[in-house]
Structures are given as C-alpha cells and as structure tokens.
Amino acid sequence: MPSAVRLGVIGAGSAVFSVGVVKDICLRESLAGSHVTLMDVNVERLEPMHAFARRYASELGADVTFHMTTEREEALREADFVINTAMYGGRDFVEELRAWTEEHGYYRGFRANDILNIRLMVSVARDMERLCPDAWLIQAGNPVFEGCTAMTRETGIKVCGICHGHFGYRELAEALGLDPDKVTAQAVGFNHCIWLTHFEYEGRDALPLIDEWIAEKSEEYWSDYHPHYWENQMARAAVEIYKLVGLYPIGDTTRKGGWWFHTDLETKKKWYGEELGGFDSEIGWGVYLRELDEEVARIHAALSDTSGRLTDIFRPEPTGEQHFPLIDALVNDSRRELQVNVPNRGAIEGIPDDVVVELPAMCSARGIQPYHVGRLPQLLMASVLWPRLLEAEQLIGASVRPDVRMLMAMVLEDHRTESYEQAVRFCREVLSRPGFEEVAEEMRRNGPLPELQC
C-alpha cells in the first residue's frame, strides 16, 4: 500500500537536480499518489522543469502530479516534505561575486554568498513553522553544514541535510582494487568534512589497505592521473590530508583541505591533478559550469522535440541520491541506513548538541536515529573538526541575527587576508554589494557598525 506525500521543492529551476527528483519520485512506487509542487523565483528556469516533470511522469504512467509556482508559500502549505536546493541569486550571482572578491585578494573567491544562502535557508524554515510545522525539511543546497545548524537553532523544524559526497568511499574501494559493493564504510564529521573511521571489505578491516596502496601504488597511480573534475578521492591532496590528520577524507572533504593546497593554480595542480587543478580551480570549475550548461541544453532540446520520448534520453533509473530513500523510510517504515546531516545531540563527543553533524543513521517510521560515534581522535578534532566548526560559527554569526564583527572575524581568520586594513575595507565593500542590502541593514540594527580605525 503506497503512501502519498505532498512535497515542495524549493529552487526547482535547478535543472539537473530537478531531473533527478522527477526520476526518483516517478520510479518509487511506494510513494504513488504523491503531489509535488515545484517552486522557483525564476519562472523561465522553472517552466521547462515543470513541463519535463509532467511529460516524464506521463511517459512512465507514474501516479505523481506536478504543480509549479513562483510563490514559496504555495510550495510549503500543507507539505509533508520540503526539499530545498535553492542557491541565492543563482550561478551568475555567485560567479560575479567570486570575480569581485578575487579582485580584492581572495583567489577563487571568498564565500560571502553563503551568508545569503544561510539566510535563505532560515527564512524557508521560518515559513515552514507557519505553514507546515510538522514537515521534514531535506536540505540539498549548500552550505549544508552551516545552513542546517542555523535552521536547527533558529526554528523548531525537523531538518536533515542530504549529500552524496560520502559515496566517495566507493571510489576509494575501486582504487584499492576492491568491489565497492562488498565494502562497508563509516565516514563522520560535518558535511564536506567527513572522515573514514571504519572501512571493511567482506567483513574484514580494510583500512590497512589504504596505507599499503599509498606506500606501494600511489606514485604509479598519480603518474597517469587524469581525473574528472568531480573526482578527488585519490588525489595527492587526499593522501596528504590523511597523513596530516590520521583519518582518510571522504568525498568533497578533499576539495577544501587547507589554505595551503589552494594558494595558486600551480599549487592546486600539484595536489589535485595537472590538467584541471581539481574541482575548484578556474579550470576544473570552468569544466563543471560548461557541462552543467550542456546538460541544461540537452534537457531543453529533448523538451522541444515533442515527437521523441524523454525517457529514451533520460533513462528511468534511480539516481542513487538519498532524498527519496529517506522519505520512503520515514513514511513507509522501510528501515534503511542513510548518511544524514542532523543535530549532533551527543553522537560525536566534543561537538555541541546543536551543531549539525554528518553521520550514518537508521531511518524508519521512528524517525532518523543517528548511530552513536563517540570520541574521535584528538588530532582530528584539533586539526580539522574544531577549526571547521569555528569557521561555521563565524559564518552563522555573520548571517543570522548578523553581526559585522563576526564577518570581520571570518575575514581576519582567512589566510589570504594580508592586513587589517584590507579586512576592514573588504567587509565594508562586501556589505555594499548588491544582494547584501538586507544583511547590512540588519547588522546596523543589531549594533553600531564599529568605526574601525584604519
């Protein structure tokens, strides 16, 4: 007996993400009868996705209805689940801001846009408190770590961040010559900052195989290393981070690492691969943006060919993403272990209860029940998790009930900042950028902008 749900998708104009949502819900018979409201502020990006969804469901004969709206409230009212994949201002805004911050000395950008993303997330969760207070919010858009933590603190909404980065353990298994389907792994920490605590192959500890691979095979591997932009699981940077902190970084964790991997393109190439310099270099990111554009063009082309079948081009196979397995587990009690981002509440020692951590959890009609992790090695805490948490606290403090001094702390903490004067000037100018009007105004209301001496 399927359970129909009412789902609101915020930011449904994100073409690649929405194609995945449409496929996954249409293919999940246990959710038959469900109703999906696709919402985006950009109607030009939204309309094709709505058309795609209706036609795709119809081709499959799936019992799912789709509605579209540019009004957030309409997508939230009476929802059982909300998936939020929205990004403040969209990609153009992010790239413009990145270019501008690069001019101010921040190579590959300063994450000021995340202030706006976190505020957007909290504003969605606040709306949910009015319109669907019992619904689950599944957070897909970044920054998952800071956004979920802020929403947990600011509202009573049940929040779960979902990301696919933890599947990186499968890439690791493959590189070691192991069948990924015979491997189990536990990676915990914060979103995009997770660490391999356990790794078993056919029931036996496979962690020593990583050391063996590094000692015996890594140099040969890197001598012919041509990763896609999204592949960094076996980059030199990943191994170096592992040597520095004692646990292997999984998924997007390697992308960040430390400031020292990112000082310039040459350094990025050394650590992430000669061709692209990793996902986040000007080259790798350029490839990502181009492929994204190509995929959007492919969706539009398929839509405009009314004689063809969408399902011939976008094959009806589940994406492997966890959003609908989670929804199914919660409403149909189909008990399964998923990798979630939920409030810590004692799962990882030394992390406050109200900080959202990423870890495996049993998901079922009982809700999301994270596995207790306990104490992680002090080296990992002191060299990675606490520093990352500190960055999160400063970013949240600059975003929610925002304080300009938290923004200053963030900027001063940044290794690329070279002087106090630069930091003061940069903070002032960020706050006068388009998009920051509201946050700047709130900062002024929450206390005087200090007249910093320069």
Place this chain on the structure above:
Amino acid sequence: MPSAVRLGVIGAGSAVFSVGVVKDICLRESLAGSHVTLMDVNVERLEPMHAFARRYASELGADVTFHMTTEREEALREADFVINTAMYGGRDFVEELRAWTEEHGYYRGFRANDILNIRLMVSVARDMERLCPDAWLIQAGNPVFEGCTAMTRETGIKVCGICHGHFGYRELAEALGLDPDKVTAQAVGFNHCIWLTHFEYEGRDALPLIDEWIAEKSEEYWSDYHPHYWENQMARAAVEIYKLVGLYPIGDTTRKGGWWFHTDLETKKKWYGEELGGFDSEIGWGVYLRELDEEVARIHAALSDTSGRLTDIFRPEPTGEQHFPLIDALVNDSRRELQVNVPNRGAIEGIPDDVVVELPAMCSARGIQPYHVGRLPQLLMASVLWPRLLEAEQLIGASVRPDVRMLMAMVLEDHRTESYEQAVRFCREVLSRPGFEEVAEEMRRNGPLPELQC
C-alpha cells in the same frame, strides 16, 4: 596561631620572582615557621637567591627557613605547596630560539619553546604525584593556560595558575579618572586572554564610561602616549580589540590580540605606541630584558655590600602578587576572592570541563571555589575564546604525548606561514634544534613522522 607550610619553589634562580617570594613569605606572619626549599638547575643563579633569602629573613627577624637544592625531588618531597616559575632553558635559550625562528619567517618568534615549558610543567606535576600528591601546585611560569590544562589532564595534582595581569582593570580605572580602589571588576577567559564582563564604580555600572572615554578622550590620550613596556591596557590595540569582540581586554590580553597587530614593527608602533611598539616588539622586549638585567645586577650589588641592609634597598612591602594570599587563604581559612586559573568544570559555558580557565574564585579552607560565569557572548566565543582554545589544544597535542602532526597543524594555522613547504621544513628543523631531542624522539615513538610530500 600561624600555620607553617613546607614550600618548594621550582626555578628559584629567577631573581626578580624570588625576591618577591622572599618578601611575601617573610612578611606574612600567618605563615610563620614555614620552610622554603629554593630549587633551580642553575646553581650560579640559585646561590645568590638563597643568600638573599636568608639574609633578608634574618634582617626582618622573620621565622622562615630557606634551603637550596639543584635536585627537584628534594624541593617536592613532603611539600604542602609548590610554586613553579621555571622556564625551559632560561632566557638565553628563548632568545636564541626566537632569533632562529625569525630567520625562518616568524617575526618576533614562533612559540616552539612553549612545547618544552609545558613538558617541564607536566614533568614537575608527575613528580609531585609521587612525592607530594596532596600538595597544591601554584603555576607562575608561562604558558599558564596550556601548562595548567595539560597538568590537569595528565595528573591528579591540584593545580592553580596565578598571574597578575587581571590587575589591568586598575590601569583602566585610572585612565577613566576613577579611583582604582573604588572599582570592582570581573575579567574572565583564559590566562592572558581575559575579558571585562563587569566593571563597577562605587556600586554602579562603569562599563559605559569606557565607551565615553573612547568617544571623547581616547584620541587626546593617544596624542601624548608614552607607555612603559608593560603598559598596554589603554593602547589603541586594546580599544580596537574591544570594538571587534565586544568586551574590553584586560592585562596581557592586549599583547596578543590578533596576527594583524603584529605583522611588522611599523604596525606594532601604530597599535601599541610609537616609541616601543609594545611589550613584544624588538624595542619593547629589549627594554624589558635590559631592565631585568639591571634588577639582577642591583640584587647582586646589594648582596656583595655586606655592610648594608637588603631591606633598605628592597623595602619590606608585600608585592601584591596573589601567591601567598592564596596559600594563606587555603591553610588559614582567611577567605578572600582571588583571580585564579583552575579547571573550568562548568563555570564558563561552551568550554570543556578539563580546560583551565581564568576567573575569580573564593579561596578558603574549602579550597578554590570559582564563581560561576555562565554564557559569554557568542561573538566573544567565536572570535576569541574558541580560536584561542584551539591554539592551546594544538600546542598541548604537540607537547604532551607529542604528535608531530599537531605541530604541523599549529604551524599551518599560523598566519605567518606562507606555504606548505615552509611549514614542513620548519617543523623538521625545529625538531632537530637543541632542546627538542626528547620531544622529537617521543614523536617518532608515538607514530611514524609522516613523510610529507614536498
């Protein structure tokens, strides 16, 4: 009825400190009959202090006996109290290491010597566990924050760090035109990182007077600003830090501030005063070292003049330091509020229980009972206290059961480090310096030194 105590002083060759100890115990009649063992590894520095102590006590007719030894065990055996003011290697070692780290890109030095100081402190506390397990350890030598935290974690010894920096609130009162004797103040945090939460003048909130002074009088004050090297309570840096974090920094807190105050001498002069550039510039520190030498010379001159009286030159007045008020409070139940450094145990929210915090406490026969502080503003936590705690955790991790990767984390976190290669090279070379043989050996035993790729 006085209570005689057995006191061991470790590092008693520190002339200025020991003169203070001798004065304070000789003048405190409630401790009459006490016995003091002065211990130092440097007999040439120790002997004159022993001679000074005996002659000073005799001139005063004080009922205190002094003994000297170069054996630490002798000073600890059956002690009721131990005061540790030792500094690993002494001043010459520190200055040599500073000069060497400056050559490696760390202006005014990298605090690698604190690794050795912390190890020395823990080793004293471990000896106390064998020789005087019930004694109080009063820690005077730096780093008080990390050292006391490490000793608390590693041993069962009762540890209390004592420092005079919190008296900076009196300088603040004077600058504001208030009688310091009519002011009460609470400054809390970590040693050398304490923040004014309360400030009352004749029972009324005097915190607003700070803002008034800044708005109306600070520029005039700084237009004719000629501080001694130890005076920084009213420096531009102090006011700027206050603007950045919301609470006024007290005492030595201002000396650190943030990396941006210390990039070069010119910057230091701007923030700490044109003449000296503050306590920690090459100028200010030079004055400090010279005055220290002059004071030692004065002690030696007084000693060699056997016809004169020491008490004519070193007047028999209490120093105002808290060591003997604390001892007296504990053994004679003379209840008094003192500023102490003791394990947090819930006093400051958001700081782990086993971290040593600085705060006021009621001291009496019941022991040291810190006042509960509660929640401090999030801005202070996220911009100052947690970052400072993180530095402490890395330093402790590089010192006690030392891990070279903790040292790497410390070096990489340092804003003066410009590349990964520099960090790797610097760590390796620090560990091959004289004095670091034992810690390097332990690091190797505690795990392989990672073969960092460079």
